[in-house]
Amino acid sequence: MRGLPRIRRFTNGASTSERKDDIVVIAEVSVFPLGTGTPSVSEYVAAAVKELEASGLKCTLGPMGTTVEAETTGVAYAAISRAQAAVFELGAGRAYTVIKMDERRDVEGRSTEDMIDSIRAHDAG
Numbered sequence: 001m002r003g004l005p006r007i008r009r010f011t012n013g014a015s016t017s018e019r020k021d022d023i024v025v026i027a028e029v030s031v032f033p034l035g036t037g038t039p040s041v042s043e044y045v046a047a048a049v050k051e052l053e054a055s056g057l058k059c060t061l062g063p064m065g066t067t068v069e070a071e072t073t074g075v076a077y078a079a080i081s082r083a084q085a086a087v088f089e090l091g092a093g094r095a096y097t098v099i100k101m102d103e104r105r106d107v108e109g110r111s112t113e114d115m116i117d118s119i120r121a122h123d124a125g
Contacts, residue, residue: 023069027101030065035093048083055079
């Protein structure tokens with residue numbers, strides 16, 4: 001994509017090409033197909049989730065969305081774009097996509113589990 005950096009630098013100087021395990025972007029994605037002629041959308045959602053999983057990113061399916069862990073926003077957006085395209089390929093006339101994204105550059109190697117553990121640590125005290 002034009003204008004997007006190919007390598008993001010972390011605070012310690014390591015780049016994503018050197019540290020592939022560093023997750024700095026966590027996104028929750030929900031794709032709502034419209035114009036399908038039926039209130040059931042599970043076939044469309046399954047196609048979107050399949051594309052997200054095919055991206056190679058860690059994906060966690062939830063009842064209201066899928067959580068995706070990526071190295072950069074560009075990587076996350078590319079996977080989400082392919083998921084939305086899968087909905088159109090099944091014949092949806094319109095897709096409404098909601099993305100909640102958390103990007104953190106001051107912490108390296110953070111996962112969804114780390115975020116949950118951080119919250120639970122406050123409950124234990």
